[in-house]
Amino acid sequence: MTQAITVLGLGSGDENQLTLGVLRKLQQATKLYLRTEKHPVAQFLQAEGIRYETFDAVYESKDRFDDTYEAIVSALLESARTENVVYAVPGHPMVAEYTVQLLRTRCPEEGIKLDIIGGESFIDQAFLRFGFDPIEGLQLLDATDLRPGMLNPRLHTIIGQVYDTFTASDVKLTLMDMYPDDYPVVVGHSLGVAGEESLVELPLYELDRTEGYGNLSLVWIPKSDRDELRNRTMERLHEIVAILRSPEGCPWDREQTHASLCKNLIEEAYEVLETIDEDDPDHMCEELGDLLLQVMLHAQMEEETGAFTVYDVIAGLNEKLIRRHPHVFGTQEAGNAEEALANWQGIKDEEKRRKGIDPKKQSVLAGIPRDLPALMKAYKLQKKAAGVGFDWSETAEVSAKIQEELAELQEAVTDGTPEQRLDELGDVLFAVVNLARFLKIDPEEALASTNRKFTNRFRYIEESLEADGRSIHNTNLDEMEELWQEAKKLP
Structure with a gap:
């Protein structure tokens, strides 16, 4: 049989x-x-x-x-x-x-x-009862596996498997990542079942406050072209940047090149760092958007030549993150940050070998970006050299080196040429970076902290003089020094 x-x-x-x-x-x-x-x-x-x-x-x-x-x-x-x-x-x-x-x-x-x-299927009844044509665009999603990245507001969305109010609550919270709290949605129970069918239209925030959920319950989110929804999608950002660079777009954006935008990219990155120092989430959100715009513009320029698109950038990044985290996405293990970093470095070396590069034949100093800020680059150079034993043995030796370099700088100031002074000043700064490394202090962070401290104290001088009806431009050094000392006493 x-x-x-x-x-x-x-x-x-x-x-x-x-x-x-x-x-x-x-x-x-x-x-x-x-x-x-x-x-x-x-x-x-x-x-x-x-x-x-x-x-x-x-x-x-x-x-x-x-x-x-x-x-x-x-x-x-x-x-x-x-x-x-x-x-x-x-x-x-x-x-x-x-x-x-x-x-x-x-x-x-x-x-x-x-x-x-x-x-x-329940989809047939949904088309009939909710009253829309699926040719307009439809996505069918599972309430038990719903994620924000699945949502597309330009398509009708039907969510099935909404078994109970707990599931409805999870659905609501996920939808709120894309839709306004009061966005109108429709809940359908037992569609097509005589005597049991019900349709309830309600704002999104009330989705888990209605009763009747069971095996035959659906949620419909009508499609929308509202800007407030479309503007939350990567697709819309890609579209806007393409329009800006098009012949009908912005003359300034059309004229830009990779080279002309280099300065902007660096400036936007530093503005993000400033918001981190300020601990200002709203400002950080805005500045991260400005930084993302720079990425989008560079990717758009390459899309126009047919080289790659921003989606290729995203795909490459996703693949790299998965490949370099086998302790997360694979079978390898990492019990701490050091082991995770060792995994990362090992995979990077393997990637180089596949490109025909032998990591063992590369300079120890390879991999440090050429255009890093000088202070940050000095720190990374020294750290790489120290990794193979080219380093001072104790802090006292570094301090003595700073004194030696200061003496050479003083000599150059007295009798040297401008080129010698430049060279000796660089040596002093390089030696100070070494001391920072021995103290386990990031020199960029230390100097940034001092910059903020200087700015706050100098603004105190300006504000104190202004409160007294005076201007800093008409004040002598002694008066400014007195106010500076006051500012130092402030918390």
Whole structure:
């Protein structure tokens, strides 16, 4: 006897929505299973004297849906080894029916024939009851696996598997990452089921405050071209930058080149750093946007030549992050930051070897960006050299070197040329960076802190003079020094 499982779709409503073919299969079945008895057609089968078994007990015995579905499929396969099995599921077998997907994988492996006969899905009723044409654009999403990145406000969105208010609450919170709190949504319960169907339109923030959620509940979020929604998407940003660079766009943006925007890129990065120092999230949000614009402009220029697009940039970054974090996305382990960094470096070296570069033949100082700010670059150069033992042994030696360089600078100031003074001053600064490294202090952070301190104290002088009706431009050094000393005493 041929071992076979026939899967039937019971539709989303009562027996009036059954197809004739499905009805005949139900009537002819010698071994009929329903995934669940919680479906309007079950009462019809009972009235017609059609015997069946259900898997509702499996739901009660398992804590996880995945375990439940695996158990159902295993039971069906076992039964099919001795007789032909008919398995009926709510809606359409190929719409949001995980057990059918498992059967499509397992049946060929087990040598069991699988037939699937469709039925009306909840999507059919959604189009009818919600009243929109799917050709306008549609996304169907699972409430139990909903993430903000899936959302596209320019498409109608139907969310299924909204079993209860807890699931509805999770859906609400995810949608609020894209949509305003008061955005109108529609909840549909038991669509197409006579006497049980209900449609509730409500603002998004009330999504989990309505009752009636169950196996036949859906949420519809109507499509929208509202700017406040589109402006939250990467697609819209890409579109805007392309328009700015187009012949009909902005003359200034059209004229820019990679070289002309280099200064802007650096300035925007430093403005982001300033917001971090200020601990100002709103300002940081704005400045990160300005920095992202620089990335978008450079990517757009290359898209115009056909070299790459910003989506290639994103893809490359995603692939690199996954590849360089095998302790997160793979099987490798890293118990602390040092081990994670060692993994990262090992993978970078392997990437170089694939490009024909032997890391062992590279300079120890390779990999430091050429155009780093000088103070930061000095710190990184010294750190790389120290990694192979080219370093002072103790802080006192570094301090003595600073004194030596200061003496040479003083000599150059007295008798040297401008080039010698430049050279000796650089040596002093380089030696001071060495001391910072020995003290485990980032020299950039130290100098930035002093810059802020100087700025605050100097502004105190200006504000004090202004409060007294005077200007700093008409004040002598002694008066400014007195106010400076006052500022030093302030917290």
